[in-house]
Amino acid sequence: MSDKPHKIKYAERMQHLPPYLFGMINKIKMEKRWQGEDVIDLGMGNPIDPAPQQVTEKLCQVAIDPKSHRYPEAGGMKNLKREIGLYYRENYGVELNGADDVICTIGSKEGISHLCLALLGPGDTVLVPAPAFPIHVYAAVIAGANVLRVSLSSEEQFLKQIHTMCRSLCPGPKLVMLNYPHNPTGTLATREFFQEIVKMARQLDFMVINDFAYSRVTYDGYVAPSFLEAEGSLEVGVEFGSFSKSYNMAGWRLGYCVGNQKMIQGLAQIKGYYDYGIFSAIQVAGIVAMRDCDDTISEQVALYQKRRDVLCEGLTRMGWEVEIPKAGMFLWVKIPRLYSQMGSVQFAIEMMERANVAVAPGAGFGQEGEGYLRLALVENENRIRQALKQMRRAMAEIDREMAAGTFSLATA
Template structure:
């Protein structure tokens, strides 16, 4: 069969690192082993029933069988504005400051395409969500990595970025609560970010995928809560984590009107909006009582406590994440993140995500998802304990 060669931009896309993890896990499963997969980022709970019911009822309405408005339903955008004022005290103009997007990932990948030209510089967190790299590659831009180090609470240190690099940067990705580290940002850090962005004329794109998931009674801070944030960028929010709607592929961007207009323009040419019934269900998710979100966060917090306690019992000195549904665990001496992950999968049948998959500064860690029951999490740590890697239990 004749083979057609794809465009160079496709051949230069980054390798999907986690596709290889899935293959390794499936190989062990096919050999008949019970694998506890802590390496995934896929929510394990169903979408709340009232949201599902809203979809079912809306799907029967003939109005939703037609093409929906190109730029999303106005009543969904109004719901987004209500949600942001209620949750964060931020006023949003639904007509000019909201774009409906096909999941958070799509919005993130669209940003470099909308705002950079080939060769332009984009500041990217390291470690960070690997799909940032995909958008950079599609735009044929280049990345300058911002190290996220434990000694700086996994926040970028803007003073360490060379002024000439900052002046060249057109766009910057941030993500708090953070994937993969579980770190959170403060309003003061976001105010510092606004000042840095203004000084160097940088568009800030804050990935707020885990915006609902904060622990110890602390609500994650929205970038838009910082004074002047709307002047410097946008925030991208997804329904996937807050409402367990990962398979529904819906999210939104809020913030600077010129950025929102560019997103809408690109999507005008790529899509004809999304199924109206999905938009109606999303609207109900935002406007109905948020008890389901509170219950979800409490469940993740209980799982976090179970993981940390179990790790400490076997002598694995880990720190509890402050947000997200991930924990960022240090690799024991003598291993790389990849060799440690391979060891756990092959000999304990526990899958974790090696930190190197998130960038150079992810080395030395593995990412663990709080996406199994407490019983399965404790079982995973018990299996690891039997490898006798951690010899000295912690004392309190």
């Protein structure tokens, strides 16, 4: 054997993937926890509450049956797909046949990534709202496509930007990525907006993906519309749903894609090469979740709403500008000017080091997120109150050090 280290060389596409920012914040959090520190985690939208009991019981029951140990039906069990179809009929008045227009995925993130691989390649352009949940950008980047960002603004402005970009690009964008209710900002869409997007997609010849991961996490009586409610939507696009947030099944990895048959066929084809679908026991448990767990969703959402209110009140009392979200699992807040000058990543590090509170820096969602923080509603009310207290103390400490000229940036 030679003493020379073997040369490991990544593919060129890896150069377009910056280090995953949330991975870095998570690493600091885990290091602190290993040292025995109690970090309050408002960083990641990773639910701490359990999945509904009957769902877990069904999983266990099916998991001991050897029949479920074989490769599952790729693309999803017939009964689960039928349940998803029924759900769309009952909740959105959308008729799906439950076969060619539904596919189950290993969480929506996997589905979005592989659909982009099926639809996009070098020379194609995708429009993505900015700021963005990272996979909305990087699924297209990994597929080799160009990404153009469209600033999230009023619906009218957003549509105008898409129109202008479509008219000025040759060839025009192949795909528009949407995400309503939006992560991280909590921006909502109206049915009229979706209808306009469909009209534009037909006129200007682009496909649409709507990531509907937060479909059921809505507050104050607000009901989020589905993209598929728009007339003609099935001709131009698909929508992704997830079990991760509605049913606290984030670690189970179960999601789905519904809508345009040809797009779904493309996703099925590419997934056929990459994976064998989802463990059957998880799929059967997913049917129980969809059939029997509406009440659990309402209870969970009521918890999130209370946490949202505690967090909003606390931050407002601290003098922060807060917009109360009507959906999603997060608060998207502007960092006060005095601290935003250090940048959102550094501010997040200061909060981690000085306050033992993990938060997601806005810059992690693209440069348009700079100056903001995203706070997840995953800790209980008491811990949220404690986090606010610790953040207030840390900011007072920064103020004192700045006044005395002794402030220096914490290092990760």
